[in-house]
Amino acid sequence: MLRVTRYKEKIMDAHIQVKNLNAYYGKQLALKDINIEIPKNQITVIMGPSGCGKTTLLKTFNRFFELTENTQLTGEVLVDGENIYNKDIDVTEVRKIVGLLAQRPSPLPMSIYDNVAYGMHIHHMRKNREEYKDGVKHYLEIAGLWEEVQNRLNEPATSLSIGQQQRLCLARGLAVEPEIILGDEPTSALDPISSQHIESRLLDLKKQYTTIIVTHTLRQAKRLADYVIFMYLGELIEAGPAKEVFSNPKHERTKQYLEGLF
Amino acid sequence: MxxxxxxxxxxxxxxxxxxxxxxxxxxxxxxxxxxxxxxxxxxxxxxxxxxxxxxYALTDLLYGEIWKPNQGLFGFRPFILGTIWVTAVGVILSVPACILVSIYLAEYAHARTRTIAKPILDLLAAIPPVVYGVWGLLSIVPFVDDVLAPLSKGRLDSIPILSVTQPTGFGILAGGIVLAVMIAPLIISVTFEVLSTVSNDLRHASLGVGATQWQTIRNIVIPQTLPGIIAAVVLGASRALGETIAVLMVVGNVPKIPTSIFDTAYPLPALIANNYGEMMSIPLYDAALLGAALVLLVVILIFNILSTLVLQRMLRRK
Missing domain, CATH: 1.20.5 (Single alpha-helices involved in coiled-coils or other helix-helix interfaces)
Known part of the structure; x- marks a missing residue:
C-alpha cells in the first residue's frame, strides 16, 4: 500500500478545489479520493507515469470525463467556490469558463477565421461582423498566429502545419473568454520549435488565466510549473509549489520519479 | 536418409x-x-x-403515354412516373425521421439503448416484403381511405398534388407509406455508420468551447457527413425504386399518369411482375416488358454505384 501524503495546507487564492473526488471507468477506480486546491493565475503541472490518472483528473475539471461512456464520479470539483457537478449547473457554461487544449490539435473542418469565431458565435458574444473580425484578430494575436495567417484567414484550418493548428486551437479556446486553460499534453504531438511556441504562449498567459497542464516530460514540467501535482496509480502523492517539490520532494515516490527511476 | x-x-x-x-x-x-x-x-x-x-424510338417509348399492347402502343411514361411518385413519397416520408433516429443513436443514445435499439431496427429489414404488403393492404389502405383522404378533402384538396379523386385508399400514398417503413432500416443503418466516421476529437473540440450537443451536431457533424447522408438516402431510394410486391399490393395498378398522391399508380416493377408470362402472344410484348426491366435496372445501378462510391470514400476516412 502506498502512503499518501495529502496536501492539507490551504492555498490563499484557490481557483479550483477538488474534494473527495473518485472516478470510475466501469468498475475500475481511476481516481482515488483526490483532494487538491489549484492556485489562481499560476501554471499548475500535473505529472506522473502514464496511467496514473493525470488526464482523467484534468478531464473532470471541464466535465469531459462524463463524455466517456460507462463512467462514474463522486465528490466535488469547485470552480470559484461553486461545484460544477451540481445538478443545476449548465455544462456548456462550465466548458466556456474552463477551456481545453487537447493532446492532438483538432481544428474544426472550416476556415481559419471560422475556427476562432466558432465559439464566439456559439455564445453570441459579438454584435456584428466587424466585432467578430476584431475578436478573431485579437485572439490570433494572443495565440501568436496572426502574423502567419492574416492573409489566409479563409483557407481551411487543416492547411496549417500541426504546430500552427495547435496555436489556432489555443486562439479558438481563448476566444470564448475562459478563466481556466487546461492542457492535456498539449505539445506532445508537436516538433520542438512548435512546442516552444506553445510553452511561451502559456507563460505569457498565466497572469490572466489559471493554467493546468498535464505532461509526461519532466523538463517541460520544470520549465512551466509554478505549482506541481504528482500522481501515481490514481492517487495524489504530493502537491506543492514547484520549487519545493522539485528541490525537496517529501515523498519517496516523487523522489524516484524526479530521479527518473520510473 | x-x-x-x-x-x-x-x-x-x-x-x-x-x-x-x-x-x-x-x-x-x-x-x-x-x-x-x-x-x-x-x-x-x-x-x-x-x-x-x-x-420504336427510345424517346417514344419513354415519353409515350398510352399502354395498349394489343394495339401496339407501348408508352412507358405512366409506369416511369408511377415509379417516381411512389418512390418520392416513400423517401420524403422516410428520410427526415430516419436521419433524426440515426442522429439520436449515433450522438445522444447511451451505449445500452443503442445495443438494444439497433438490432431491432435492423430486424425491420428482415420482414418479408409480402408481409409489408399485407400490412399495407389491411392497415394502410383503410387508413388512407378513412383518415387521410377525408382529412385532405375540403381542406387541402385544392392543392393539385393532394386532390382526392379516387375513393378506395389504394394508391401512391399507401404505397409510399409502406415503402417509407421498408427503406427505413437501410437508411438508418447507413446514416448511423456515416455519422460514426466523425472523430470524437472534432466533437470534443466543439463541446470544449461550450457548444451544446445539438450545436455540435448541426455545425460540425452534419456538414462533415452530408455527402454520406445523401448517399444513404439515394441508396434507400434505389431500394424503393425496385420494391415490387409490397407496392404492387397497395398501389392500385392503373396505367394512368398520376397527378396527386391520392391517385393510383402502376410502377415499373409491378408492371413486369403482373404481366410477364401472360399474353405473350402479343407481338413485342415480351420485348416491351424486358425493356421496362432494363430501364429500371439501369436507373437503380446508377443510383447504387454513385452512393456506394461516396460511402466507400467516407468509410475509408474512418
Whole structure:
C-alpha cells in the first residue's frame, strides 16, 4: 500500500478545489479520493507515469470525463467556490469558463477565421461582423498566429502545419473568454520549435488565466510549473509549489520519479 | 536418409502449394461470377428488348403515354412516373425521421439503448416484403381511405398534388407509406455508420468551447457527413425504386399518369411482375416488358454505384 501524503495546507487564492473526488471507468477506480486546491493565475503541472490518472483528473475539471461512456464520479470539483457537478449547473457554461487544449490539435473542418469565431458565435458574444473580425484578430494575436495567417484567414484550418493548428486551437479556446486553460499534453504531438511556441504562449498567459497542464516530460514540467501535482496509480502523492517539490520532494515516490527511476 | 526426408517434405510442400493455388483460383472464379452476372443480365435484357428498341424510338417509348399492347402502343411514361411518385413519397416520408433516429443513436443514445435499439431496427429489414404488403393492404389502405383522404378533402384538396379523386385508399400514398417503413432500416443503418466516421476529437473540440450537443451536431457533424447522408438516402431510394410486391399490393395498378398522391399508380416493377408470362402472344410484348426491366435496372445501378462510391470514400476516412 502506498502512503499518501495529502496536501492539507490551504492555498490563499484557490481557483479550483477538488474534494473527495473518485472516478470510475466501469468498475475500475481511476481516481482515488483526490483532494487538491489549484492556485489562481499560476501554471499548475500535473505529472506522473502514464496511467496514473493525470488526464482523467484534468478531464473532470471541464466535465469531459462524463463524455466517456460507462463512467462514474463522486465528490466535488469547485470552480470559484461553486461545484460544477451540481445538478443545476449548465455544462456548456462550465466548458466556456474552463477551456481545453487537447493532446492532438483538432481544428474544426472550416476556415481559419471560422475556427476562432466558432465559439464566439456559439455564445453570441459579438454584435456584428466587424466585432467578430476584431475578436478573431485579437485572439490570433494572443495565440501568436496572426502574423502567419492574416492573409489566409479563409483557407481551411487543416492547411496549417500541426504546430500552427495547435496555436489556432489555443486562439479558438481563448476566444470564448475562459478563466481556466487546461492542457492535456498539449505539445506532445508537436516538433520542438512548435512546442516552444506553445510553452511561451502559456507563460505569457498565466497572469490572466489559471493554467493546468498535464505532461509526461519532466523538463517541460520544470520549465512551466509554478505549482506541481504528482500522481501515481490514481492517487495524489504530493502537491506543492514547484520549487519545493522539485528541490525537496517529501515523498519517496516523487523522489524516484524526479530521479527518473520510473 | 536426409535425402528422403527432404524429398518427403518437398512432396508435402508441392501438395500444399497446389492446394493453395486451387483454393485461390476457385475463390477467384466464385468472386468474379456475380460481377459477370450483372453484366450478363444487363446485356441479356438489352438483347431481349432489342426488337422493341428497333421498332420504336427510345424517346417514344419513354415519353409515350398510352399502354395498349394489343394495339401496339407501348408508352412507358405512366409506369416511369408511377415509379417516381411512389418512390418520392416513400423517401420524403422516410428520410427526415430516419436521419433524426440515426442522429439520436449515433450522438445522444447511451451505449445500452443503442445495443438494444439497433438490432431491432435492423430486424425491420428482415420482414418479408409480402408481409409489408399485407400490412399495407389491411392497415394502410383503410387508413388512407378513412383518415387521410377525408382529412385532405375540403381542406387541402385544392392543392393539385393532394386532390382526392379516387375513393378506395389504394394508391401512391399507401404505397409510399409502406415503402417509407421498408427503406427505413437501410437508411438508418447507413446514416448511423456515416455519422460514426466523425472523430470524437472534432466533437470534443466543439463541446470544449461550450457548444451544446445539438450545436455540435448541426455545425460540425452534419456538414462533415452530408455527402454520406445523401448517399444513404439515394441508396434507400434505389431500394424503393425496385420494391415490387409490397407496392404492387397497395398501389392500385392503373396505367394512368398520376397527378396527386391520392391517385393510383402502376410502377415499373409491378408492371413486369403482373404481366410477364401472360399474353405473350402479343407481338413485342415480351420485348416491351424486358425493356421496362432494363430501364429500371439501369436507373437503380446508377443510383447504387454513385452512393456506394461516396460511402466507400467516407468509410475509408474512418
Amino acid at each position: 536426409n535425402q528422403t526426408l527432404s524429398k518427403i517434405s518437398e512432396d508435402i510442400k508441392s501438395h500444399r502449394t497446389k492446394q493453395d493455388l486451387f483454393a485461390s483460383r476457385t475463390f477467384f472464379v466464385l468472386t468474379v461470377f456475380p460481377v459477370l452476372l450483372i453484366v450478363i443480365i444487363t446485356v441479356a435484357l438489352y438483347l431481349r428488348a432489342q426488337p422493341i428498341l428497333s421498332e
